[in-house]
Amino acid sequence: MSKISSLFRVPKLSYRVWKVWSRNKDVFMKTYKTNFLPSLLEPILYLLALGLGLGGFVQPINGESYIQFIAPALVAVSMMYSSFYECTYASYVRMYFQKTFDAIIATPITIEEVITGEILWGATKSLINSSIVLVVILVFGLIPSPLFLLIPPVSFLVGLLFSAIAMCFTAITPNIDAFNYPSFLFITPMFLLSGTFFPLTTLPEILQIIAQIFLPLTNAVNVTRSLALGNIQFSMITNLAWMLIVTPIFFVLAINLMKKRLIK
Amino acid sequence: MNQEVLVNAKNLTKKFGDLTAVNNIDFEIFKGENFGFLGPNGAGKTTIMKMIQGVSPLTDGKLTLAGMDITEHARKIKGIVGVAPQEDNLDPDFTVFQNLTVYARYFDIPKEKARTRADELLKFMQLEEKRDVVMTALSGGMRRRLILARALMNDPQILILDEPTTGLDPQARHLIWTKIRNLKKQGVTVILTTHYMDEAAQLCDRIIIMDQGKIIEKGEPVQLVKDHVGEEVLEVLNSEESMACLKQYFPDARIDIVEDKIQVFANKPRGILTKILEEASFRGALIRDSNLEDVFLKLAGRSLKD
Numbered sequence: 001m002s003k004i005s006s007l008f009r010v011p012k013l014s015y016r017v018w019k020v021w022s023r024n025k026d027v028f029m030k031t032y033k034t035n036f037l038p039s040l041l042e043p044i045l046y047l048l049a050l051g052l053g054l055g056g057f058v059q060p061i062n063g064e065s066y067i068q069f070i071a072p073a074l075v076a077v078s079m080m081y082s083s084f085y086e087c088t089y090a091s092y093v094r095m096y097f098q099k100t101f102d103a104i105i106a107t108p109i110t111i112e113e114v115i116t117g118e119i120l121w122g123a124t125k126s127l128i129n130s131s132i133v134l135v136v137i138l139v140f141g142l143i144p145s146p147l148f149l150l151i152p153p154v155s156f157l158v159g160l161l162f163s164a165i166a167m168c169f170t171a172i173t174p175n176i177d178a179f180n181y182p183s184f185l186f187i188t189p190m191f192l193l194s195g196t197f198f199p200l201t202t203l204p205e206i207l208q209i210i211a212q213i214f215l216p217l218t219n220a221v222n223v224t225r226s227l228a229l230g231n232i233q234f235s236m237i238t239n240l241a242w243m244l245i246v247t248p249i250f251f252v253l254a255i256n257l258m259k260k261r262l263i264k
Numbered sequence: 265m266n267q268e269v270l271v272n273a274k275n276l277t278k279k280f281g282d283l284t285a286v287n288n289i290d291f292e293i294f295k296g297e298n299f300g301f302l303g304p305n306g307a308g309k310t311t312i313m314k315m316i317q318g319v320s321p322l323t324d325g326k327l328t329l330a331g332m333d334i335t336e337h338a339r340k341i342k343g344i345v346g347v348a349p350q351e352d353n354l355d356p357d358f359t360v361f362q363n364l365t366v367y368a369r370y371f372d373i374p375k376e377k378a379r380t381r382a383d384e385l386l387k388f389m390q391l392e393e394k395r396d397v398v399m400t401a402l403s404g405g406m407r408r409r410l411i412l413a414r415a416l417m418n419d420p421q422i423l424i425l426d427e428p429t430t431g432l433d434p435q436a437r438h439l440i441w442t443k444i445r446n447l448k449k450q451g452v453t454v455i456l457t458t459h460y461m462d463e464a465a466q467l468c469d470r471i472i473i474m475d476q477g478k479i480i481e482k483g484e485p486v487q488l489v490k491d492h493v494g495e496e497v498l499e500v501l502n503s504e505e506s507m508a509c510l511k512q513y514f515p516d517a518r519i520d521i522v523e524d525k526i527q528v529f530a531n532k533p534r535g536i537l538t539k540i541l542e543e544a545s546f547r548g549a550l551i552r553d554s555n556l557e558d559v560f561l562k563l564a565g566r567s568l569k570d
Contacts, residue, residue, distance in 0.1 A: 019369050026366065027357040099353035105319050106347040107370035107418075108339045264280065264320060 007256045008249075011112035020104060020117025021124070028125075036132070039082075043074045043133040047140060050197070061199055064229065071142040072228035073196040075133045075151060076158065076220040082129035083159035084187055087122040087166035088179045094118075095170070101262060115258045119163040119251060126159025127152055137228075145230025154227070154240075158220040161243050164250035165216070171257035190217040195225075219243050267294040270422060270453050271316065275325035278311050278477075285311040287477035288325070293455060298448050300468035301457040302560065307474040309457035310350060313426045316455065318342050330421065343371060346420030348411045350427040350457075354399050360386065360410055361395045364417055371418040378417070385413040389443065405436030412443060423447060425456040429463060441466055461556035465489075471556075475564045485556055492562055493518075493554040494531035498540075501548030502526050513540055518562070529558065 028035065051067030058066040094100040101114050131152055137143060169182045193207075194200075194217035200208050211218050219239035226236050271293035278286040286308040293299045301309040314320035315327060318338035327334045329341045355363050361382055368378035386392045389409040394402060402410060408428065415423060428444070429437040444467055448454055458464055464471050465485045472482045481488060489495070500506050502524050510519060510528055517530040525548075530537065537551050 016370070022369065023355075023366055026362070027355075030357065098356060099349075099351060100355060102319075102349065102351075103353040103355070103367070104370060106317055106342065106345075106349070107367070108342045108372075109370050110339070 007260075008252055009256055010252055011116070011255045012110075013113055013116055016109045017113045017116040017120060019109060020114050021120045023100075023104075024118070024121040025124070039078065039129045039132045040136065043078070043136045046074055047071065047137070047142075067140075068142050068229070069199075069225075070197055071137040071140070072151075072225040073194075073221045075130050075137065075155075075228070076194075076217065076224040077191055077196060078133045079126040079130045079155045079158040079220055079224075080162050080187065080190065080217050083122040083126040083162040084166045086125045087118060087163040088170055088173075088182070089176065091118050091122075091167065091170050092173065092176050092179070095262070096176070105262075111259055111262055112255050115167060115255045116251075119160060119167055119254065122163025122166065123156050123159030126162065127156045130155040130158075143228050145228060147227045147230050147232075150227050151224055154220075154223055157240075157243055157247065158216075161216055161220075161247040161250065164247060164254045167254035168250060168257055171254060171261050190215050194218040195221045216243070216246065267297075269293070270295045270330055271299075271455070272328045273312075273325065274327075276312070276315065276322065276327055277324035278308070278315060278320065279323045284477050286315070289474075289477075289479050291472055291479070291482070293453065295453055296448070296451055297469040298444070298454045298456070298467050300464040300471040301455070301474060302459065302461065302464050302471055302556070303457075303474035304459060304564065306476070308477040309474060310426055313347075313424050313455070313457060316422075317345060317347050317424060343418065344421045346415035346418060346423045348408075348415040348423070348425045348428060350430065352407055352411065354407060354410060354414070356398075356400045359396050359398055360391060360402065363399055363410060364414055367414050368417045373418065381417060381419075382413075385416055388416075388446075389413045390439070405432050405439070408432060408436065408440060409443070412440065416447075421453060423452050423454045425454060427457055427459070429458075429460070437463075461560055465556045473560060473563060480563050481559070488559050489554050489556060493529045493558040495534050495554060496530075496532070496537050496551055497554045497558060498528040498530065498537045499548075499550045499552065500526045500528070500546040503547065506546050509544055509546070513544070527558075529554065529562070 047067060050070055055066030055070075060066070061069045101111070104114050105111050134148065134151055138148070169179065173179060193211055194215045195211070196217070200211055200218070203211070219242050223236050223239045225231070226233055269292045271291075273289065273291050275288050275290065276286055277284070277288050301312060303309055311320065315322055315334065316329065318334050318341050322335065330344060332341055334341055355366065358366060364382035364385065365375075365378045368381065373381070383392070383395075386395055389412060391406060391409055391413065394406060399407070399410065412425070412428070415425075425444070429440050432440070441463070444454060444456075454467075456467065468485060470482065470484055471488070473480050481492075483491075500510065502521055507519075507526060510526060514528055514530050517528050520527045520529070541549055541551070
């Protein structure tokens with residue numbers, strides 16, 4: 001019992017979390033040109049192949065053309081990918097291969113602050129990458145509503161959620177190759193089954209419920225799509241509430257699992 | 265002597281599951297001294313360093329630095345301690361200079377001050393030519409120097425050096441030694457671990473010799489050598505005749521056989537051994553100064569630890 005409660009102990013944090021964030025930002029700024037291109041090209045490829053290519057064979061969905069239906073989902077998917085991979089592979093490299101965390105905790109910064117800084121950085125990556133995708137689909141003329149301006153703040157929240165989940169995997173992974181498991185068993189199914197490429201309502205009801213409750217991306221896709229298309233629904237409140245409740249749980253869990261891994 | 269105690273450990277204990285890495289030890293480190301922890305791999309040296317740094321919680325006992333309890337004031341203590349770890353954890357994404365300035369930020373050192381200090385330290389460590397080179401382009405010896413420079417960014421009162429010269433070539437080692445001596449002159453208290461006995465003899469005012477988590481001896485290097493193995497050692501090629509003869513000459517001495525040599529620790533004042541060599545002739549006889557390594561091998565035995 002005490003073991004489980006120790007996994008949910010709320011950490012004490014200070015402004016120093018931003019120093020860890022700054023370290024990652026400084027590295028990012030050195031290489032932003034190479035970081036930039038993939039985030040720019042990937043959505044264009046999807047829009048061309050799926051939106052224009054496949055979309056030509058698909059009937060309009062709820063009155064939207066197929067390309068318009070998937071475009072906001074691509075923004076949400078980039079939030080998930082960028083934050084999840086930042087806090088799995090990239091964080092693991094910093095933690096295990098570069099021993100960056102060891103170097104930082106020898107200074108007045110605590111391990112809790114290091115992990116929080118990493119998660120905040122993962123959320124920032126979500127904001128940056130999804131904003132690039134957002135600009136691409138704006139240029140394609142696929143966003144009819146000015147409410148899209150609310151998507152970047154949402155992307156930070158979605159980024160926090162996926163970074164925190166990712167950090168839990170990083171805390172328990174035996175080695176870097178083992179990230180293939182969450183990647184193929186969690187991220188890829190979510191990419192396909194979260195209302196991204198077809199409306200969830202076409203699935204059997206039980207699968208719809210499972211997707212709503214257990215696939216975080218469903219919430220992100222729904223909120224992003226509603227904002228992009230200017231289609232405000234009550235379900236957005238449920239989606240946001242789900243993320244606001246689940247994020248802190250995984251955040252606290254990630255910190256305590258990491259502490260268990262690193263403080264010996 | 266009335267010296268200020270800077271680090272004080274009482275009943276210091278660290279367990280990892282069933283393994284007791286540090287077993288109920290006491291020590292005091294005075295302000296301004298060079299203090300060494302010696303011992304083979306697995307003796308518990310690095311574990312002690314990690315506890316002093318405040319990154320590894322104590323299993324039992326009490327540890328204070330500059331009067332502050334490590335368990336309660338870890339953040340404050342980490343602010344006055346500089347750490348040069350055993351493993352290279354420099355930031356490969358940054359240049360030499362940025363490695364220092366980014367690190368300074370973790371200590372809340374203002375940007376301008378950090379830049380000035382970084383340049384001073386690069387000069388001190390003879391790395392100024394490498395200032396804007398990506399860190400991964402440095403040689404092993406340069407990396408150690410950069411790690412040492414980084415450990416000095418916060419102008420620490422206590423400097424922790426975990427195996428500062430392991431794996432370095434002789435030139436690089438001697439350069440690091442010179443820097444450590446300079447730091448001592450500047451009043452920095454240096455705590456180091458090493459398994460090189462010559463390094464400890466060169467650098468340390470006082471040492472603790474550890475084995476399997478326990479202190480097996482402590483004191484000043486020169487005194488320890490004198491007390492345990494005498495000032496000189498006689499080494500002779502191993503043969504039955506020589507052995508018999510030596511046993512006659514030195515009935516009370518410790519006589520070891522190491523590979524093809526006989527070592528005699530007669531614990532006699534300097535000069536006595538020379539006389540004996542004049543009386544009897546031995547094959548391959550050699551008199552040399554005894555050293556800490558002799559002390560260590562006497563205390564810890566010759567068997568491999570791991």
